[in-house]
Amino acid sequence: MRKTQLALLTLGATVLAGVLTTTPAAARNYPWCAQGGEYDYPGECAYSTYEQCQASVSGRLLYCGPNPLVAYGQAAQPQPQPRRRPRHVAPY
DSSP: OHHHHHHHHHHHHHHHHHHHHOOOOOOOOOSEEEESTTOOTTOEEEESSHHHHHHHHTTTTOEEEEOHHHHTTOSOOOOOOOOOOOOOOOOO
8 A cells, every 4th residue: 555655756746747847838039920800910820831821811811921020130039949869870
């Protein structure tokens, strides 16, 4: 019985530690926005390319426009990612 309680306590602490150390996903400013209709300015800015935006707004009485945060340089600069060293694998 004691081993079961200890195992459950350890499992609970591990899960809790995992939840507390998880960081939210980084927000990204995409260069194209769906604008007009039900969207306030600047619109739904979730498109990497103009073509993606055009495909999304097709038939919805919307249009595509540049994201003003990206177009005028007000977007936060992305943080450089540390370079990963390749892991050498021994030949068989």
